[in-house]
Every structure is written in C-alpha cells, then in structure tokens.
Amino acid sequence: AQKVTQAQTEISVVEKEDVTLDCVYETRDTTYYLFWYKQPPSGELVFLIRRNSFDEQNEISGRYSWNFQKSTSSFNFTITASQVVDSAVYFCALSEAGGTGFQKLVFGTGTRLLVSP
C-alpha cells in the first residue's frame, strides 16, 4: 500500500530563516509521481510541484527548492528566506501511475508552517 509520512506536525520560524519540510513515502510502484501542495488559511490547495520517479534532479523555483532522493524515499521541500506569506499547511502527496489513467493521490497529514515577523 502507498503511504506518505510527514513527521513534522508544526514548524515555527522567524522571517528570513530557511526551513525544510520533510516527506517520506512508501510505494511498490516503479513509476509514480510526487507532489507538494500549499493550503493557505483560505482553504484551497495550491499546486507547487510534480516530480516523476525517473527524474531525481533537484528543482529550484525562486525561494522554493525540492530534494528528491529515491534511495531514502524522500521528497523534501525547502523554503529559503521564509516570509510571513509562507505560513500555511503544506501537503506532500504520492500518485501511482495506473494503467487505467486514474490517479489516486495519497496525501500525508500535512505540516503547518508558521512564519512570524
């Protein structure tokens, strides 16, 4: 069975600090996709990144970066120079690449990030 673990329930940092959100996953599939979503207080989930299992290149987008390591089944998310607007709940998710085209997303329990001024 697929599983996503986000061991950090809540993280508090002061503005401008760097912060890393951990994500560990379990799957028997060789082809799969990993995602990160941001859920601000308004409630909607905002897509941040998708990574397929064959692409282990790290990715950087502005202050955001992601470290994908298949050897440790981890897909960690780092925010550099955090800002108050980064305060949100962040979810890591895993999708199997099913032959039917249906993509069931399995979510972690989320990490609440609080950035104070």
Next chain:
Amino acid sequence: DGGITQSPKYLFRKEGQNVTLSCEQNLNHDAMYWYRQDPGQGLRLIYYSQIVNDFQKGDIAEGYSVSREKKESFPLTVTSAQKNPTAFYLCASTLSQGAYGYTFGSGTRLTVV
C-alpha cells in the same frame, strides 16, 4: 478564468438531514474527485469519476453519494448515514491521462448542529 467552484463555503446541517455540496469546473477536465479533510489528517478520497455517468468509491465512501450527469458537475450528497460528517470537503479535477497535478476548489466546511 478557468477553475473549480465549490458552494456553499459554509454549510450547517441538522442531524438526520441530507445535504448536497456543489462542485463545478470549467477546465474541461475529465476526472473529478471528492476529498474529506479532518484536523490533523491528510485528505481522504470519498468518490471519484473519470467520465460522465460513471463514478467509483474511494476509501471512505460510506454515507456519501455522488452523481456525474454533466462533465462540469460532480455534486456530493452527505446522507444521514454518515455518522461523523463535520469536516472540510474539497473537490478536485484533473485531466484523465498523465499524472498532472490536481486543481482544487476552495472547499466547503460542513458542520452538524
């Protein structure tokens, strides 16, 4: 602008009543999904639909029902059989092929009073 619209944003239900949550998308996505979110938990899949007039149970379908009469619409009914319906409900959609990220609506918060 394309997106998913969920209504209402807040909903109060008396015990024993059925309520229907609306989800409409104008993204021309084939697949639609309903997730439930409880405090401190991740999102759990209730139902999903890959094409019109077809839908499948997710992990926690008991006490819920759906319909997919139009591609754009995927309403969720929370029935009186759902023992603990108070939660945040999120609707999502995606293209059917390929692992594209889901697009989510802004959610409906249901409270039983």
